[in-house]
Structures are given as structure tokens and as C-alpha cells.
Amino acid sequence: MSDPTTPLEEADGPEEVDWETLRELSVRPGGLGKDRETIWPKLLRVNPHSNPLEASGSSSEPHHDERQIKLDTERSFVLYPVDNHEPSNREALQRDLHELLVSIFRRRRKLSYFQGYHDIITVLFLTLPKDLHLTCAEKLSLHRLRDSMGSSLEPVLGQLRILQRLLRIADPQYSAVLDDNSPLPYFALSNLLTLFAHDIPTLPLIQHVFDYLLTRHPIASVYLAAAVLLSRKEEVMWLEQEGEEGMVHSLLSSLPDIYEEGDVEPSKEPSAGNPAEPESLLDETRSVTAVQLDETAVEINELGEAIDEKTAPPLEELPKVEASLSDEDWTMSDKEDSMDPEETFQELPSEAETAFSREETVVASSPPPKSSDLKHAAVISVKEEELGEVTEIHEEVVKSPPSQEPDPEKKESDEESRPSSPASSSYRVRKTRVSVTSLLARADALYNLYPPIHPDLGVNTVMGPKSVIFTWSENPAYLPDDDEAEEMVLRPELVVLPQVESTDEDKEEDQHEKERRRRKKLKKPRRFAGVVVERRVMVAGAVLVLGVAMAVYGIRAVPDDTSRHHWRRVGRWVGGLLVGVSERVFDGIRL
Amino acid sequence: MSKQFQFKLVLLGESAVGKSSLVLRFVKDQFDDYRESTIGAAFLTQTVTLEDQTTVKFEIWDTAGQERYKSLAPMYYRNANCAVVVYDVTQSPSLDKAKTWIRELQRQADPNIVIALCGNKTDLSARRQVTQEEAQKYADEEGLMWGETSAKTGEGVSEIFTAIAKKLPLTAPPPRTATRGAAGATGGRGVDLNKQSATGQNEPCNC
Numbered sequence: 001m002s003d004p005t006t007p008l009e010e011a012d013g014p015e016e017v018d019w020e021t022l023r024e025l026s027v028r029p030g031g032l033g034k035d036r037e038t039i040w041p042k043l044l045r046v047n048p049h050s051n052p053l054e055a056s057g058s059s060s061e062p063h064h065d066e067r068q069i070k071l072d073t074e075r076s077f078v079l080y081p082v083d084n085h086e087p088s089n090r091e092a093l094q095r096d097l098h099e100l101l102v103s104i105f106r107r108r109r110k111l112s113y114f115q116g117y118h119d120i121i122t123v124l125f126l127t128l129p130k131d132l133h134l135t136c137a138e139k140l141s142l143h144r145l146r147d148s149m150g151s152s153l154e155p156v157l158g159q160l161r162i163l164q165r166l167l168r169i170a171d172p173q174y175s176a177v178l179d180d181n182s183p184l185p186y187f188a189l190s191n192l193l194t195l196f197a198h199d200i201p202t203l204p205l206i207q208h209v210f211d212y213l214l215t216r217h218p219i220a221s222v223y224l225a226a227a228v229l230l231s232r233k234e235e236v237m238w239l240e241q242e243g244e245e246g247m248v249h250s251l252l253s254s255l256p257d258i259y260e261e262g263d264v265e266p267s268k269e270p271s272a273g274n275p276a277e278p279e280s281l282l283d284e285t286r287s288v289t290a291v292q293l294d295e296t297a298v299e300i301n302e303l304g305e306a307i308d309e310k311t312a313p314p315l316e317e318l319p320k321v322e323a324s325l326s327d328e329d330w331t332m333s334d335k336e337d338s339m340d341p342e343e344t345f346q347e348l349p350s351e352a353e354t355a356f357s358r359e360e361t362v363v364a365s366s367p368p369p370k371s372s373d374l375k376h377a378a379v380i381s382v383k384e385e386e387l388g389e390v391t392e393i394h395e396e397v398v399k400s401p402p403s404q405e406p407d408p409e410k411k412e413s414d415e416e417s418r419p420s421s422p423a424s425s426s427y428r429v430r431k432t433r434v435s436v437t438s439l440l441a442r443a444d445a446l447y448n449l450y451p452p453i454h455p456d457l458g459v460n461t462v463m464g465p466k467s468v469i470f471t472w473s474e475n476p477a478y479l480p481d482d483d484e485a486e487e488m489v490l491r492p493e494l495v496v497l498p499q500v501e502s503t504d505e506d507k508e509e510d511q512h513e514k515e516r517r518r519r520k521k522l523k524k525p526r527r528f529a530g531v532v533v534e535r536r537v538m539v540a541g542a543v544l545v546l547g548v549a550m551a552v553y554g555i556r557a558v559p560d561d562t563s564r565h566h567w568r569r570v571g572r573w574v575g576g577l578l579v580g581v582s583e584r585v586f587d588g589i590r591l
Numbered sequence: 592m593s594k595q596f597q598f599k600l601v602l603l604g605e606s607a608v609g610k611s612s613l614v615l616r617f618v619k620d621q622f623d624d625y626r627e628s629t630i631g632a633a634f635l636t637q638t639v640t641l642e643d644q645t646t647v648k649f650e651i652w653d654t655a656g657q658e659r660y661k662s663l664a665p666m667y668y669r670n671a672n673c674a675v676v677v678y679d680v681t682q683s684p685s686l687d688k689a690k691t692w693i694r695e696l697q698r699q700a701d702p703n704i705v706i707a708l709c710g711n712k713t714d715l716s717a718r719r720q721v722t723q724e725e726a727q728k729y730a731d732e733e734g735l736m737w738g739e740t741s742a743k744t745g746e747g748v749s750e751i752f753t754a755i756a757k758k759l760p761l762t763a764p765p766p767r768t769a770t771r772g773a774a775g776a777t778g779g780r781g782v783d784l785n786k787q788s789a790t791g792q793n794e795p796c797n798c
Contacts, residue, residue, distance in 0.1 A: 075607070090625075119627075
């Protein structure tokens, strides 16, 4: 079945996989195509010739999550396969899926089921030959999904923290708006938890996404989630400006309209399973093709004057982006006093008397753009060298239904008269329409710019040595064996590290980081230096505590052979590139 | 101009009791026989107009039912003005789960929160396991609102939300009435998800 171009060798054991070539293929239109049927098992290190159904370790005793599994499989196969309109077909599929899930958990009893896991397995179920379902699902669960298969949500929250940090370094302005909406990017929870399987509306698209993810390190899902979120900046800025809190969550917990290049029809269902139907948000909206990946534009957005200041990005390999964005596209508060709210922690004197209760919530720096400005913003055309393509943003509809006052400047009165079901209250949000390949390419670009060893991501300060983030390897010799992997879910404290810092401190630290960069770039006297200094002290304290905790933790981990083994590998992975605090902490762990 | 109010409402309850379906019926007057499970939480809004033309806009957080998502719930019920705790009338254990949620709300949520206990799936009368008397008695003891609904047929759905709207303290405007601002208007009211970071020790959402 394998195509001559398939860079896989026919062999019995876990054979050589040409990861690089497959990665490359996975970002092309169509991804791995039909070959995925044979490639996925190899990526998952499933030996196609082994007897998959040997009963070792399986049991007829029900697993404690079987009730939940039943509840979820009974409402599975909602969106695809598309020829599934016959209820009897659907029920047959549901029965088989249920059986498969039950087999997995009876075989790997230490794993816990989570809602959304069934969505992931559905994709395997509909893609792979039946005799490989169980072993592939098992390998996938043990070596890639394991973090989420313990008893708690903590590990995926760890991933959300990494995602948050990634967004902060990739687009500080935008991430500040997101942070303002939610302490963590919870809207991406199901993306990360289900590898997008819960969210992507069609089978070919999710298969393509799986092509991408399975040819990469498990952390790739974080980068892809970031790419997706970054693609929706325009929409978010709109909602933010409209002041519809909660709507940002609603918007971002569904995906943009993703299409496969070459397909004429856009995907019909923009969201899966989210009652906050994006249609209701977006029907009457305009559409946009992709947005920009660039910090330059961000800087421009933040500060009209910052156009030629190459700044915030901490890495040298900055994407060279040419953005044509006129100053008036984003009316900035700097007119009020030459100070950027983000730099000063000062409350932004916004035109609408928004009551910000705390400094932290203010930092958001969301420009208070006027609606007309945003319309202009839609004509921004940004050249994305990273993606090797020019994305173009076009407006389709800007009109709101008559009941809606189109001008946010008259918002106050608008508020009074607004009718209001989500269906009726209109948001002039542009619906992002974006090709899956451009999202994948953007995710790769993010990965290259801000790789997991990037100190600002602090991956090693979030995830523990038993996380798939650290145990996964392209080389099967380095993978923990299956039983060992299963055991790891019982040590949740080694999957995601206990958080010493609180969200606020974390945020402060990060803002301090932003602060530092901005200071460098602006070289302006700072008004609120006192505040800043004080925060710095707090941050230092937090870091110290963290360091001590990690050291202690490291010592505890020493007697554990496996974890030491993994840390050695992590050490290689990290490659000694860590600097500053991260390095010290890291050394502590490696003791 | 008639009065306008805005309240944050959270839906809680065991998995598959019909929380999302209930909201979908209320907000869009639709029903899907197959409704996917909710991961994390979903947000919707809907407005109820009362007889005196007062409008009450609900900002609804629909939460995931599986136990493992429980740790996220405080983020949604903290600051909530009202909670609809849903059980499935065909599943006795779901009422027990509802009671657990109610106890948690009584302990952790705003003391003034309006709680409605809602028995869903009345269309499946043949499979009923929870009697009206049993649920109502419990609701009375706890001082809760109570109602039965069928998200499938629509029976009782708008009634329960309207009843909540009427019960909410309209005379003393909640802190969030008409303070709508421009960008970043999350401070101090409603969905101030940031707020939760100040409290709680074991909540994973806190990290």
C-alpha cells in the first residue's frame, strides 16, 4: 500500500521513519493523503505485523470510566462521516467505537478517560484498518495523550500556560487582550486536549491535522493552537472593542473557517459541539483570509511611533515582515500622553469609562480603536515571508443588522437599545477563513522562532519529567516502554510541576519581561518606575521560591532511575541553551 | 426607556443531563438529537423581556459535565448571579450530583446567587426515575427555585429562565448593569476570570 515516494521502509520492527520528509509532506495540501493509513501506525511505533489483539493485560472487569465512555460514544459521530445520516449506521459506528474505547481502558487500566478522548480515537477509527485500531490507539494514548489521561486536568493546564507564554512572546499586544479575557487561554482547552479532533469539522481536515501532529513532537499541538489563535486576532480585536465579554471565549472556542487548499467548498460546519455556534456570531460578518504573523505589526499597533523599532522579539531570527499599516489604522492612546498603557501599568483612560479594577487587567493594551479604524485595518496586507505567501485580507460585509448601531462610538446608546440574543445581537466580526496548510506552516514558523527550549516559554518549569513533552522521542529506543508509560499517569506531580508562582506573579514576571524589552526599545524615562521596581523584587522572590522548590523536587527525583534517564534526554533536547533562571532551575532538577 | 439588566448565569450538572441542549433551546430555540459533549465551557447570551418591558440579558456559561472538568467550575460560578443546576429526570444519580453542585454553590458562590434546580428530559416520561415531588421537596428545603424542562420539546425552558429573571434582584441593580465599556471591559463584574486567581489554593485554573 505504501507509495513509492513514501519515505518509509518495509520492515518488521519499528522501522526507520524519515521524520523530516514526512513533516514536510504533512504541511502540503492534502497532507499524507491516503498513505496515512500506513504511515500513522509507523509514526505511532506500531508494528503492523505484531498480533494486536493479544489479550495481555486486558481484563473483563469494567474500567471506572466506562459509564462516561458510554455517555460520550452515544453522542459521537455527530459531524462525520458525512454519509452517516442513517441513524442505524451511526449507531453501528457508535457501538464499535464504544467497544474500542472500552478495550483500550480495560487494557490500560491506569489511564483515565477524558471527554474528548473519544473524538481523538474517532479519527483513528475512521482512518486506520480495523485490526490496527486498538494498538494504534494504545500507543497514541500511552506516548502522546498520556498527560491528559491521569486523574486531573492539571497537565493540560500546564500546556495552556506554555501556550499563553508562546502567545505573549509571539504577539504581546494580542496576548495581553487574551489575558485580559481569561487567566489562561481556556478557549484552546479542547484544541490541546483533543488534538483538535473535537473542533475540526470534517474528517479530511482533521486527518491532515493529525498528519501534522503525528509527524512532530507532542508539543506541536501547542504551536498549532497558537497559530490558530493568532489567525483570529482581527476578530478578537473587534469583539474586544465591542466590549462583549465572554464573546471572545465564544469566538475562540470555535475554530476559524479552515479549508483545504484545492477544495472549492469551504468547510460547512465551522464548529463542533459548541453550543455557542459560531454562525450566530459570524453569520452577518465579513470574512478575512488569514492574518499576520509578525511582531512588527504588533509593535505598530501598540505604538504608532514604534514602526521602525525592531524590538520585542527576543530572538534574532525575526520574521522579516513588511507591514503596510498606516498610523490611523489603530488609533492609539499614546496621543493622550505619549505613554503606552502596557508600559506603565497605568490605567488607560479609555473613552468609554471602563472600570478596570486592577492594574493587571489594564495592561491589556488593547488599542481603543475606533470602528472606522478597524475597517481600515482590514485592508492591511501583510507579507508573510515565513509562510512564503502573501495573505490578503478582504472585507465582505461590514453591515450589521439594522437594529445594531454600527458605530461603536455611539455605543452607549447602542447598549441601551440593543436587542439581544446572540443570534440577534450582531457582532461585526470578520470571520477568518484560513487554509489548513497556512495554519500548519504558521505553527512551524512559530516553532522555529520560539522553539520549546526558548527560555521565555519555560517548558521545563511547567511540565515535569514524566510528561510526554519530555518522554516522547522520535527514536523508539528512547521511548518509555508501554507499561512504564502507563505507570507515569500515577505520578501527576511529575507530569506537570506544582506551580509555585500564582497566576498574578506569573503574569507580573512576564510583564516584567515585557517591561524589560520595552524599556530597551523605548529608552524613555518611565513614569512608574517605582511600581516597576517593586514588582521586580516580587518577581525575584517568586523565582527564588521556584528555584528552591525545583531543587528539592530534583533531589527527590534522583533515586528514580527512569526519571533520571529521561532528564538526561531532556538535557540533550534542551541542549544547554537555557539561560538565566531557567538554567538554574533546570540544573536543580538534573542534580 | 425600559430598564435593562445583565446577569451572569452558569449551568452545572452531571454529564449528559442536557445542559447544552437546554441552553441551545433557550437561546436559539433549537434541538439536536445528537449534541456533542462540551469540553471546557461554552458561552452564550440571551435576553428575556419581562411584562413590564424590563429586559434581562443572561450571559450564560455552559460548563462541561465530566468530573475532571469540575476544577474549572469555580471560575464560572464565582461572580455568577444565578445558576441553573440540571439533572436528568430519567437518572436518579444525576439528582445526587445536582445536590453536590448545589452544596458547593451554597458554600463557595456569592451568597446572593439565585439557584434553580432543573429536571430535564421530561419528554422521556416512561423512563422517569426522579419524581416531581422528590425534587421539589428538596428544592423547597434548600430554598431553591425548581422546574422541569424538556430541551427536546421546549417545554418549561423559557419558563424557568423567565422565572429566574423575575427572581433576580432587579430593584437593586447588580454591579454590572449598564457599565459596559469599550475594550477590555472585564474589570470588576461578570466574567472576571482574572478574579479567581486571587483565591483558591487547589484550583488548577489558578496556576
